[in-house]
Amino acid sequence: xAKTTQPNSMESNEEEPVHLPCNHSTISGTDYIHWYRQLPxxxxxxxxxxxxxxxxxxxxxxxxxEDRKSSTLILHRATLRDAAVYYCIxxxxxxxxxxxxxxxxxxxx
Amino acid sequence: xxxxxxxxKFRILKIGQSMTLQCTQDMNxxxxxWYRQDPGMGLKLIYYSVGAGITDKGEVxxxxxxxxxxxxxFPLRLELAAPSQTSVYFCASSATxxxxxxxFGQGTRLTVV
Numbered sequence: 001x002a003k004t005t006q007p008n009s010m011e012s013n014e015e016e017p018v019h020l021p022c023n024h025s026t027i028s029g030t031d032y033i034h035w036y037r038q039l040p041x042x043x044x045x046x047x048x049x050x051x052x053x054x055x056x057x058x059x060x061x062x063x064x065x066e067d068r069k070s071s072t073l074i075l076h077r078a079t080l081r082d083a084a085v086y087y088c089i090x091x092x093x094x095x096x097x098x099x100x101x102x103x104x105x106x107x108x109x
Numbered sequence: 110x111x112x113x114x115x116x117x118k119f120r121i122l123k124i125g126q127s128m129t130l131q132c133t134q135d136m137n138x139x140x141x142x143w144y145r146q147d148p149g150m151g152l153k154l155i156y157y158s159v160g161a162g163i164t165d166k167g168e169v170x171x172x173x174x175x176x177x178x179x180x181x182x183f184p185l186r187l188e189l190a191a192p193s194q195t196s197v198y199f200c201a202s203s204a205t206x207x208x209x210x211x212x213f214g215q216g217t218r219l220t221v222v
Contacts, residue, residue, distance in 0.1 A: 032208060043113075043199050043213030044152065087151065095140060095159055095206030096167065099152040 004088045009104040012078045020073040022088030034089040035073045083107045111135050115200050115214035122190040122221045130185040130217050132200030140203040141183040145196040190221045
């Protein structure tokens with residue numbers, strides 16, 4: 001799996017957009033970019049994933065750089081329930097998902 | 110739809126004891142995974158399986174064993190428990206490996222004293 005680099009923590013205000021960056025400069029051409037989040041005392045939950053094109057779903061949007069060396073998870077309107085650790089994972093072509101330390105997102109009311 | 114179910118939710122073991130953490134999924138997924146998460150850290154892959162009868166080591170397999178006799182079940186065995194194995198253990202499953210969404214259980218919190 002590709003090594004990923006994320007900021008340790010970020011802060012946002014409620015109802016504002018949040019952009020969570022991730023660098024994955026060693027990603028292979030067949031690896032997907034995955035985002036998971038982990039709420040306190042829970043297991044990780046899937047957020048979104050993509051290969052080359054930008055992706056949208058009901059939870060978030062994923063913007064992937066043209067060279068695929070970085071990506072950004074976009075939460076369009078942060079809520080208090082979005083406070084969690086967000087993990088960016090570059091991988092999947094070898095059936096494994098390798099987690100890093102992630103970004104702790106704090107949402108202020 | 111139960112998804113991924115882990116039992117027990119909590120367990121305290123004495124050093125040297127053994128136990129099996131149970132994981133079952135009802136989504137007919139071929140790929141299953143065991144992770145451990147130490148306080149304040151990310152998840153580390155212990156073992157994974159790409160189908161019944163097939164298992165492979167992850168990043169931190171020492172001290173653990175797995176088996177996969179059915180598609181639904183993927184138990185994790187701890188032999189001779191050590192304090193270093195105190196952690197939260199998560200089981201996950203996926204339909205197509207790392208290409209699509211993985212579903213996680215709620216975790217087993219294990220303390221070895």
